[in-house]
Amino acid sequence: MSFRSFVAASLAATLLAVPAWADGIMIMDPYARAASPAAKSGAAFMVIHNTSDQDDRLIAARTDVAKRVELHTHIETGDGVMQMTEIEGGIDLPAGATHHMMRGADHVMLMGLNGSLEQDAEIEVTLVFEKAGDVVVTIPVDNARKPEAGAHGGHADHSNHSN
């Protein structure tokens, strides 16, 4: 294999593993899903890695597929019920930190979907970081994905999250 094709092959492998990487922010394993087939809302999940040496913060997100996008998390309301709430001030990403956006925890909430999130479709979401600026992420729709699949090495059957 020539050096050039070796580089091309390495680059291709890297691109497969790393959907978005800009300005010290790496987005890994993104996926989106609708709450149900007819749902008017959905959510996007991913792992965000701040590869830079300075603290950053995810402050907003935008997309054309929904009328409104919010950064959400789940809080326990006190009676054992988990409720979604908007994250005030965004999500802290200290230098070198990895943050899991996942079911039952932090997520990008897509409210007022302009169409249904079809299985295997791809949506484009722009994540807005305080320092890194806009990072555009192409996110595959995976309505069949089990909660936390991938986040713990592929175990998918030990979660009781309901989002």
Ligand SMILES: [Cu+2]
């Ligand atoms: Cu939400």
